[in-house]
Amino acid sequence: xxxxxxxxxxxxxxxxxxxxxxxxxxxxxxxxxxxxxxxxxxxxxxxxxxxxxxxxxxxxxxxxxxxxxxxxxxxxxxxxxxxxxxxxxxxxxxxxxxxxxxxxxxxxxxxxxxxxxxxxxxxxxxxxxxxxxxxxxxxxxxxxxxxxxxxxxxxxxxxxxxxxxxxxxxxxxxxxxxxxxxxxxxxxxxxxxxxxxxxxxxxxxxxxxxxxxxxxxxxxxxxxxxxxxxxxxxxxxxxxxxxxxxxxxxxxxxxxxxxxxxxxxxxxxxxxxxxxxxxxxxxxxxxxxxxxxxxxxxxxxxxxxxxxxxxxxxxxxxxxxxxxxxxxxxxxxxxxxxxxxxxxxxxxxxxxxxxxxxxxxxxxxxxxxxxxxxxxxxxxxxxxxxxxxxxxxxxxxxxxxxxxxxxxxxxxxxxxxxxxxxxxxxxxxxxxxxxxxxxxxxxxxxxxxxxxxxxxxxxxxxxxxxxxxxxxxxxxxxxxxxxxxxxxxxxxxxxxxxxxxxxxxxxxxxxxxxxxxxxxxxxxxxxxxxxxxxxxxxxxxxxxxxxxxxxxxxxxxxxxxxxxxxxxxxxxxxxxxxxxxxxxxxxxxxxxxxxxxxxxxxxxxxxxxxxxxxxxxxxxxxxxxxxxxxxxxxxxxxxxxxxxxxxxxxxxxxxxxxxxxxxxxxxxxxxxxxxxxxxxxxxxxxxxxxxxxxxxxxxxxxxxxxxxxxxxxxxxxx
Amino acid sequence: xxxxxxxxxxxxxxxxxxxxxxxxxxxxxxxxxxxxxxxxxxxxxxxxxxxxxxxxxxxxxxxxxxxxxxxxxxxxxxxxxxxxxxxxxxxxxxxxxxxxxxxxxxxxxxxxxxxxxxxxx
Numbered sequence: 001x002x003x004x005x006x007x008x009x010x011x012x013x014x015x016x017x018x019x020x021x022x023x024x025x026x027x028x029x030x031x032x033x034x035x036x037x038x039x040x041x042x043x044x045x046x047x048x049x050x051x052x053x054x055x056x057x058x059x060x061x062x063x064x065x066x067x068x069x070x071x072x073x074x075x076x077x078x079x080x081x082x083x084x085x086x087x088x089x090x091x092x093x094x095x096x097x098x099x100x101x102x103x104x105x106x107x108x109x110x111x112x113x114x115x116x117x118x119x120x121x122x123x124x125x126x127x128x129x130x131x132x133x134x135x136x137x138x139x140x141x142x143x144x145x146x147x148x149x150x151x152x153x154x155x156x157x158x159x160x161x162x163x164x165x166x167x168x169x170x171x172x173x174x175x176x177x178x179x180x181x182x183x184x185x186x187x188x189x190x191x192x193x194x195x196x197x198x199x200x201x202x203x204x205x206x207x208x209x210x211x212x213x214x215x216x217x218x219x220x221x222x223x224x225x226x227x228x229x230x231x232x233x234x235x236x237x238x239x240x241x242x243x244x245x246x247x248x249x250x251x252x253x254x255x256x257x258x259x260x261x262x263x264x265x266x267x268x269x270x271x272x273x274x275x276x277x278x279x280x281x282x283x284x285x286x287x288x289x290x291x292x293x294x295x296x297x298x299x300x301x302x303x304x305x306x307x308x309x310x311x312x313x314x315x316x317x318x319x320x321x322x323x324x325x326x327x328x329x330x331x332x333x334x335x336x337x338x339x340x341x342x343x344x345x346x347x348x349x350x351x352x353x354x355x356x357x358x359x360x361x362x363x364x365x366x367x368x369x370x371x372x373x374x375x376x377x378x379x380x381x382x383x384x385x386x387x388x389x390x391x392x393x394x395x396x397x398x399x400x401x402x403x404x405x406x407x408x409x410x411x412x413x414x415x416x417x418x419x420x421x422x423x424x425x426x427x428x429x430x431x432x433x434x435x436x437x438x439x440x441x442x443x444x445x446x447x448x449x450x451x452x453x454x455x456x457x458x459x460x461x462x463x464x465x466x467x468x469x470x471x472x473x474x475x476x477x478x479x480x481x482x483x484x485x486x487x488x489x490x491x492x493x494x495x496x497x498x499x500x501x502x503x504x505x506x507x508x509x510x511x512x513x514x515x516x517x518x519x520x521x522x523x524x525x526x527x528x529x530x531x532x533x534x535x536x537x538x539x540x541x542x543x544x545x546x547x548x549x550x551x552x553x554x555x556x557x558x559x560x561x562x563x564x565x566x567x568x569x570x571x572x573x574x575x576x577x578x579x580x581x582x583x584x585x586x587x588x589x590x591x592x593x594x595x596x597x598x599x600x601x602x603x604x605x606x607x608x609x610x611x612x613x614x615x616x617x618x619x620x621x622x623x624x625x626x627x628x629x630x631x632x633x634x635x636x637x638x639x640x641x642x643x644x645x646x647x648x649x650x651x652x653x654x655x656x657x658x659x660x661x662x663x664x665x666x667x668x669x670x671x672x673x674x675x676x677x678x679x680x681x682x683x684x685x686x687x688x689x690x691x692x693x694x695x696x697x698x699x700x701x702x703x704x705x706x707x708x709x710x711x712x713x714x715x716x717x718x
Numbered sequence: 719x720x721x722x723x724x725x726x727x728x729x730x731x732x733x734x735x736x737x738x739x740x741x742x743x744x745x746x747x748x749x750x751x752x753x754x755x756x757x758x759x760x761x762x763x764x765x766x767x768x769x770x771x772x773x774x775x776x777x778x779x780x781x782x783x784x785x786x787x788x789x790x791x792x793x794x795x796x797x798x799x800x801x802x803x804x805x806x807x808x809x810x811x812x813x814x815x816x817x818x819x820x821x822x823x824x825x826x827x828x829x830x831x832x833x834x835x836x837x838x839x
Contacts (some may be wrong), residue, residue: 496774499801500730502823507736510826514743529739536732 035412046120047143050079052134066120066143068113084111094124099134106143118145124262125704149353164626169221171300175238178294179212186546195258199251208245209254213238215294225302226272233273243271253284257296261286265328271301278302281459284326301329315500330381330458334397336415337452338371343416353414358409365405368412369398384460386430403427403435415444425461437465497543501536508533557595560707563630563638564589570607571628574615581615583625588629594706596638598683606676612702613672617646617698633703649698658687667708680704721747722837727757727771728799735823737770740826741833754778755760756787762791768836770829773800773811784814795836799824 041061049058055462072265079373120141250267265283267581282300404426414422421443428438515525627643658677685704728734741748751757773780795817
């Protein structure tokens with residue numbers, strides 16, 4: 001009662017008051033039969049009287065019990081000091097009501113002498129003197145703290161069991177784990193300190209914990225996901241639903257409970273009773289009131305069925321809203337009214353292909369982006385997008401699509417095509433500017449009257465994607481390092497091998513000159529030296545041949561191959577290199593290409609080599625397009641063309657490209673293309689290079705023969 | 719005057735023969751050995767005026783040979799030749815204190831010039 005205390009002038013002056021004065025009329029005060037105090041103390045409710053200066057004039061025994069203050073401590077003092085009150089309405093308003101109507105009823109949140117908060121249900125009654133002048137106020141109050149507490153508990157129960165439990169698209173299990181608690185306590189008693197490690201090393205123990213966990217209750221969704229129609233069948237041990245591959249997750253649940261975490265969430269695989277496997281996102285919450293009775297609540301979202309989230313919309317708004325804020329996944333509710341109108345207009349104009357329509361009307365995409373308004377977000381979304389509070393989410397969703405506008409186009413097209421939803425992996429800027437990799441799911445509502453609203457589910461997968469990228473980069477670096485080291489070895493050994501005959505040739509020639517300079521010249525020595533020189537030259541040639549065969553390694557395998565598959569595999573192999581160099585790839589693969597006979601690995605090496613050369617040739621080009629094309633020629637051969645948009649090849653060099661040790665690269669060995677030619681020739685094919693006529697750049701063409709028909713095919717062909 | 723004795727040690731036959739032929743054509747008394755061990759067994763350290771040795775050989779390497787010669791206090795100048803390009807190997811070779819180190823392929827003129835320098839002391 002601070003700040004709102006009325007001034008005496010506002011209420012009027014007042015004389016001191018005695019209990020006897022406000023006892024019920026004819027209660028005997030005039031006769032003096034009842035001493036003041038006794039009468040007040042007979043009342044079970046707290047009875048307080050205060051004058052219009054708000055000074056306490058009476059305080060009964062029940063008030064002493066309720067507030068903890070003795071009568072003598074409060075009489076004459078301010079009422080607000082004694083009850084430390086938070087009124088539900090401004091005091092001025094309450095007093096005005098009392099003065100006008102003579103009474104007020106309501107609730108106060110008050111604080112006792114001991115500091116406990118209590119809720120009291122109160123009635124104030126105004127007493128007037130014989131002239132009708134306001135005299136003082138009689139308050140009767142009753143402690144309803146427990147009632148409120150019970151109501152709150154009841155509300156919580158309803159919250160958990162009615163709203164959350166049944167309304168949700170998620171599967172919810174209520175688990176009973178008193179036996180697990182007993183087992184773990186036993187384990188701790190035997191001296192185990194690090195439960196995590198122990199669980200990791202003893203999966204069979206974790207399995208016994210799973211077996212000891214009972215399912216107390218499941219919601220309808222659980223029955224649909226995991227059951228076989230009979231609820232009772234599910235209400236047994238958790239064992240059959242929990243596969244070995246998720247045992248570590250169960251271990252984490254136990255550890256999180258012991259660490260008194262409020263909740264724990266993870267990805268996990270579950271099994272249905274009929275053996276179906278689910279990839280899920282799931283969360284365990286440990287409400288304190290449930291933990292006391294050794295129960296916990298597990299919520300499971302089948303990620304594979306995330307699109308089925310629209311079932312939630314069939315539930316009541318309130319239930320839906322509870323679910324929205326409770327689900328352990330980031331959710332955003334959007335109003336797409338303006339977009340729906342745009343789509344309806346397009347429909348009325350007979351637009352078939354909405355993607356095409358958006359391309360023709362360039363301002364449409366912005367209209368659509370600005371037309372999707374955020375209605376609300378749950379707390380998970382706030383934290384995932386690194387905002388301070390849900391208040392930061394207002395206006396349209398445009399700011400979240402700056403990194404993936406093309407996917408937004410597809411979302412619109414899907415909506416136009418009346419798909420039930422859309423999912424994609426997108427790049428999404430968080431509020432602090434970080435770009436996140438986010439799995440985006442949107443469900444387009446189909447409930448009458450709710451067409452404008454839809455729910456967006458977001459899952460941050462940045463860490464996983466970053467980890468994948470790191471792994472890919474490390475792998476590429478290792479592979480590169482290995483190649484460099486092998487090449488270094490190769491270079492050194494080639495240099496060593498070749499320098500031996502060269503030294504011999506040089507020495508022999510010099511020696512021959514010395515013998516010729518003698519008089520008379522010793523022609524026999526010169527003849528002998530010339531023979532040796534010829535042998536050394538032959539040796540150098542042999543070395544080069546050997547290197548080439550070494551690189552090609554073995555005779556090619558003779559397998560039936562589909563060239564397109566080989567091209568695609570080679571591109572997969574180069575994915576990192578292509579990304580790193582920001583090269584655009586155009587694959588033009590002919591359908592119905594004849595099969596060929598050959599060595600998959602060697603042909604892949606050729607393609608990778610040609611593509612790497614092409615990528616390197618474009619390193620200084622602004623426009624980097626790598627084209628790989630396959631087609632069948634008029635005579636039935638298979639042609640692969642690898643084109644780049646580099647600076648092309650100087651005419652005088654075109655004929656020399658496939659020679660061993662010929663290179664235009666500063667750090668090149670001049671072996672790659674020579675090996676490519678060896679491989680292709682070993683396959684009975686041809687390889688050639690030209691400059692492109694359509695644009696700047698080079699084209700390498702590889703021709704291979706189709707595989708011969710096998711006998712059965714020959715028979716059926718004739 | 720007796721022709722100076724030049725000992726040539728190289729496991730590569732074509733190089734060995736070529737260098738021996740070169741030294742003979744230049745008028746030296748060239749002797750060839752296929753390994754450092756064979757050279758040491760022949761006991762011609764003191765009678766050789768110059769030793770030309772390859773570095774990378776099976777068995778004792780040219781560098782180990784130089785250490786052995788130092789150990790028996792043979793002061794005959796050693797010219798090392800190698801086809802390997804690694805800097806580490808060159809550093810090791812130089813550290814063993816040869817008269818000179820030549821990298822293959824080298825000009826025969828250069829080798830002859832270094833041999834003559836070694837003979838002149």
